[in-house]
Amino acid sequence: MTASTNPADEPLEALSPGGSVRHDGPARDRFCRGREEPGQRTGLGMNQESTSIETVLGELNPPQREAACHDLSPLLIVAGAGTGKTTTLAHRVAWLIHQGTDASRILLLTFTRRASAEMLRRVDAILRQLEGTRQGTAAGSTRVWGGTFHSIATRLLRRFGRLIELPTEFSILDRSDCEDLMASLRNELGLGETGRRFPKKGTCAAIYSRVVNTQTSLKDVLESAFPWCAEDLEGLGELFAAYVDRKEIQHCLDFDDLLVFWDALLDDPSAGAAIRKLFDCVLVDEYQDTNRLQGRLLKGLCPDGRGLTAVGDDAQSIYSFRAATIRNILDFPEEHPGTTVVPLEQNYRSTQPILDATNTVIAQASQRHTKTLWSERTSGERPVLVDCIDEDEQSEFVVETVLARREEGVALKDQAVLFRASHHSLALEVELANRNVPFHKYGGLRFLETAHIKDLLAFLKLVDNPRDGVAATRLLLMLPGVGPVRAGRMVEALLEKGGVISAWDDVKPPAASEEIWPRLMQLLKQLAGDNRDEQNVSAELHQVRRFYTPLLESRYDHAAARIRDLEQLEQLATRYNDRSRFLAEITLDPPASTQDFAAEPILDDDFLVLSTIHSAKGLEWDSVFVIHVADGNIPSDMATGDADEIEEERRLLYVAMTRAKNRLFVCYPQRYYFRGRRRSDAHGFSQLSRFLTDDVIACFDRQAARNADDRDEADEDLAADVTAEEIRRRIKDLW
Ligand code: ATP
Ligand code: MG
Numbered sequence: 001m002t003a004s005t006n007p008a009d010e011p012l013e014a015l016s017p018g019g020s021v022r023h024d025g026p027a028r029d030r031f032c033r034g035r036e037e038p039g040q041r042t043g044l045g046m047n048q049e050s051t052s053i054e055t056v057l058g059e060l061n062p063p064q065r066e067a068a069c070h071d072l073s074p075l076l077i078v079a080g081a082g083t084g085k086t087t088t089l090a091h092r093v094a095w096l097i098h099q100g101t102d103a104s105r106i107l108l109l110t111f112t113r114r115a116s117a118e119m120l121r122r123v124d125a126i127l128r129q130l131e132g133t134r135q136g137t138a139a140g141s142t143r144v145w146g147g148t149f150h151s152i153a154t155r156l157l158r159r160f161g162r163l164i165e166l167p168t169e170f171s172i173l174d175r176s177d178c179e180d181l182m183a184s185l186r187n188e189l190g191l192g193e194t195g196r197r198f199p200k201k202g203t204c205a206a207i208y209s210r211v212v213n214t215q216t217s218l219k220d221v222l223e224s225a226f227p228w229c230a231e232d233l234e235g236l237g238e239l240f241a242a243y244v245d246r247k248e249i250q251h252c253l254d255f256d257d258l259l260v261f262w263d264a265l266l267d268d269p270s271a272g273a274a275i276r277k278l279f280d281c282v283l284v285d286e287y288q289d290t291n292r293l294q295g296r297l298l299k300g301l302c303p304d305g306r307g308l309t310a311v312g313d314d315a316q317s318i319y320s321f322r323a324a325t326i327r328n329i330l331d332f333p334e335e336h337p338g339t340t341v342v343p344l345e346q347n348y349r350s351t352q353p354i355l356d357a358t359n360t361v362i363a364q365a366s367q368r369h370t371k372t373l374w375s376e377r378t379s380g381e382r383p384v385l386v387d388c389i390d391e392d393e394q395s396e397f398v399v400e401t402v403l404a405r406r407e408e409g410v411a412l413k414d415q416a417v418l419f420r421a422s423h424h425s426l427a428l429e430v431e432l433a434n435r436n437v438p439f440h441k442y443g444g445l446r447f448l449e450t451a452h453i454k455d456l457l458a459f460l461k462l463v464d465n466p467r468d469g470v471a472a473t474r475l476l477l478m479l480p481g482v483g484p485v486r487a488g489r490m491v492e493a494l495l496e497k498g499g500v501i502s503a504w505d506d507v508k509p510p511a512a513s514e515e516i517w518p519r520l521m522q523l524l525k526q527l528a529g530d531n532r533d534e535q536n537v538s539a540e541l542h543q544v545r546r547f548y549t550p551l552l553e554s555r556y557d558h559a560a561a562r563i564r565d566l567e568q569l570e571q572l573a574t575r576y577n578d579r580s581r582f583l584a585e586i587t588l589d590p591p592a593s594t595q596d597f598a599a600e601p602i603l604d605d606d607f608l609v610l611s612t613i614h615s616a617k618g619l620e621w622d623s624v625f626v627i628h629v630a631d632g633n634i635p636s637d638m639a640t641g642d643a644d645e646i647e648e649e650r651r652l653l654y655v656a657m658t659r660a661k662n663r664l665f666v667c668y669p670q671r672y673y674f675r676g677r678r679r680s681d682a683h684g685f686s687q688l689s690r691f692l693t694d695d696v697i698a699c700f701d702r703q704a705a706r707n708a709d710d711r712d713e714a715d716e717d718l719a720a721d722v723t724a725e726e727i728r729r730r731i732k733d734l735w
Pocket of ligand 1: 059064313620
């Protein structure tokens with residue numbers, strides 16, 4: 001992410017020149033001519049420019065090209081993995097700009113900031129090709145409004161929120177902030193004391209989010225998705241009402257609010273009209289993973305469908321736990337009359353042997369709309385199903401094979417290890433660290449969700465919005481001798497005095513904090529002060545870190561590793577000169593986790609990619625290793641509740657396997673040790689994932705991770721760790 005490629009990082013003003021921008025230009029006139037042959041449509045002859053746009057479009061196949069050069073009537077590209085959906089969308093953006101659409105009037109919605117940056121990089125490359133510029137940035141690309149639904153919502157709300165009486169200065173609560181707020185309200189309302197178990201904070205937050213995102217009543221959501229909480233209907237209603245009020249008082253919005261208020265803006269006649277005037281074209285990638293509310297937002301932005309393009313693959317829908325629904329894709333043509341649907345069937349990513357395997361996996365899905373994919377890359381090695389004795393053997397196999405591929409000329413960055421749950425990679429991370437193989441991990445426990453990072457940010461969040469009770473409470477509870485009751489009183493005092501830090505001037509701190517309190521006040525006032533120099537977010541974080549480090553050391557283990565994380569955050573902040581923007585962006589789309597082992601390799605040029613399957617969406621690598629493909633892991637035993645969940649797990653495996661271009665290894669450990677192999681041989685046996693049916697296995701070569709001789713040697717190693725004498729000694733230790 002750099003300021004030059006990602007307009008989400010640009011100051012809002014630079015991106016949205018508002019009413020002064022030409023609205024209906026030559027682009028519109030051209031589009032109005034309707035559907036003609038691409039050559040005719042662009043009005044291009046054999047001049048220099050036409051050759052170049054033709055060359056660029058020549059990279060696309062006929063349906064891709066049809067989609068890229070489609071007029072402004074609503075367009076839906078529904079196609080399978082690797083068929084060039086994202087590529088086509090990038091070409092469409094470039095084509096629109098080339099045709100005269102003002103880049104700053106194009107809104108490009110992607111699933112992650114990373115995807116947005118990547119897409120805009122591609123657009124930029126195409127435009128530069130057209131302009132004949134090799135260096136620098138093409139004229140248009142940086143002005144496109146690119147980002148996730150949530151980041152675009154934040155920008156629009158800061159700009160237009162006042163029209164619906166929303167404070168334009170607001171804090172954004174991430175998922176765990178919401179849970180913390182739910183927890184404290186739950187206590188305040190005495191809901192945990194009813195003699196029976198009230199749902200935990202995480203469940204409360206999940207129920208709330210589902211209600212908001214599906215726009216369904218609490219009662220219905222409880223009945224359909226959380227039946228074990230049905231008895232708590234009343235208590236939950238009370239809790240959610242208090243939650244909404246508290247966020248209002250504290251000028252905080254959660255992720256769902258961002259979408260809800262954006263929707264409200266669009267409903268408001270003046271705000272809605274102002275926003276609609278901003279954009280000529282709205283394009284969305286990964287549409288299968290949007291929810292009902294996001295579908296409504298598109299309708300609000302483009303009521304008649306004009307300028308709207310959506311792209312997706314129903315076979316890759318993997319976010320239903322966030323209330324995403326493939327109905328958005330299926331209902332799109334009905335929702336937007338006059339839609340042209342363009343299917344794509346040629347896969348450019350994978351070899352045919354890999355596609356044979358992935359097609360067979362998805363063919364067994366009960367609901368299926370996307371057609372079977374084919375590739376011109378008919379030769380290539382068959383995918384390999386690797387039987388591993390246990391997780392250690394799996395890790396060794398992966399590391400050995402990754403290194404062997406590197407010897408063959410495939411960079412580490414072109415290889416990825418994918419897994420269902422973040423903790424599935426822990427053993428591998430240790431093995432990689434031992435062997436000095438640099439890696440970077442995406443997904444899973446986010447960097448921002450670690451306690452020490454949240455602590456550090458609480459200082460900045462509080463000075464940014466002194467009404468932010470979640471940040472204030474977090475900060476106060478770090479201080480020795482301050483408990484929840486005292487913290488609660490102090491947060492109230494802040495709110496009563498209109499949200500200024502000086503509200504704490506008269507506070508008498510508990511004895512244990514007498515020394516630290518004046519220093520804290522001094523720091524907060526300094527950070528909040530108007531007369532601070534031009535905002536330097538990194539320097540502010542540095543100041544906070546100096547204050548916070550002794551607290552960190554007294555509160556947590558592994559202080560050194562945590563301090564490294566704080567330093568990284570400081571480093572990251574150097575790209576920002578606006579504190580609110582920094583806080584919003586990293587809350588909405590946090591950087592990938594910087595695990596202890598991963599800290600160093602981030603600096604390295606080449607590194608192996610480790611990623612949860614969810615975070616691997618839309619990406620591709622030369623070689624892909626899918627690990628832990630055992631029942632219980634995929635499908636996850638957390639998700640085997642009903643048939644729909646199982647289907648989603650199948651699509652997850654499909655997403656994982658379709659990331660591979662040339663080599664695909666699916667690994668299956670047969671044994672899982674209860675306490676780690678080196679500590680005890682007690683183990684259970686696993687079963688190969690149910691999705692790898694005989695038909696699927698027939699598409700694979702099957703091999704053991706190690707040959708039998710190696711295994712015998714390894715077993716000797718293992719035996720040497722636990723000798724009979726050691727066991728006798730342990731028995732003796734028992735008395
Ligand atoms: P996913 O479903 O995983 O999001 P996708 O449909 O968006 O995939 P892309 O990522 O756009 O597919 O493209 C997959 C690969 O195919 C990329 O490497 C891309 O460069 C290549 N590709 C796409 N279209 C063409 C084409 N017409 N000719 C050659 N290569 C192409
Ligand atoms: Mg894509």
